[in-house]
Amino acid sequence: MAKIGIYGGTFDPIHLGHLITAQFVLEQRKLEKILFIPCNISPHKIGFHSTPAEHRLNMVKIATASNPLFEVSDYEIQKGDVSYTLDTIKHFVDKGNEIELVIGYDNLLVFDKWKEPDEILKLAKVVVLKRHSQSGENKSNKYFSQVEFLDTPIIDISSTDIRDRVRNRKSIKYLLPDDVIDYINRNELYKI
Template sequence: MKIGIIGGTFNPIHLAHLYIAYEAKCQLNLDKIIFIPTGSPPHKKDMEILEASLRYNMVYEAIKNYEDFEISDYEIEKKGLSYTFETLEHFKNDDNELYFITGADCLMDIEKWKYPEKIFKLCNFVVFNRAGYSKKNLRIQKEKIQQKFNTNITFLDIIDLEISSSIIRNRIKEGKRIDFFMPREVLEYIITNNLYNYCNKVMKN
């Protein structure tokens, strides 16, 4: 079985996450995609992140109507910091082939991650572009990492939607609408639970 792995804080999840997952499933002919909300990400220790169960519930609401999309609470239930190589070890077995799907920023920083050599042995490393990263620089980094770790990195051919969780959180602070950027179910969950200090003012603007 070919399984796509998409991890992240999902703070909150938005349409770009779903689009990337769908394109990865189609382009790589994957059997399913597993979304894995992080528990305690080591690279975002100083960032204000919504409580894990709330982020998990938003991901669940976002993907529940998509065939072959699943969610795992592995990193949330795991004690301590969440490292990618440990997550991949958890899901890897003789019956599956893992495809770790991540952004251009992660490719540029992968040598700073814990045990990158284990990551490349456990999965097919799949990268999608993000605003602010030139294709030339990404190609140079791709070739460097492939040679250093004797691996092969796949680039996803996708449209850059330029939606981010930080943009959504900032728009809420500014009292601006966010319904353009996420599934209706996620927006309703945010409103019902008053997440990110969401208030009625946002919907009136």
């Protein structure tokens, strides 16, 4: 049984913060691999315009290509429609994997709004990435006691900022891999 970390997201675009965090989780949690899964449509971003899934998937493949412990799945994109974490976890558990779901602290604060969060906790260990300044306690949120927290390095890079920088013709060098920057430029992504 493979012990894998599922790292889902919009990845619009994937950046060095995602990659550094994934490597940190891989090592700290002693996982066999990290599986990056770009969502098709995020249930939390319905109505929000995102870059076509094909481009986001390609950027994740490019960004992770040099690390043999990083894999990319197009499961949610091929499935189509809204991407629910529960469905994805069931799919990979059914393949005989032990799953650790990697989420950010901000997602834990709204975890009760996710599709069947209690079922997610039955099927996977939920690992919450938090900064040292964020609390691991919250008596009003029952899920705080049911997850494992992992203090992560502070990497203050955001996909939103990267998109804004491209629109404003500012450099995005050192924020994401050079090959991803080349892909963005070649495909004229994030332009006005």
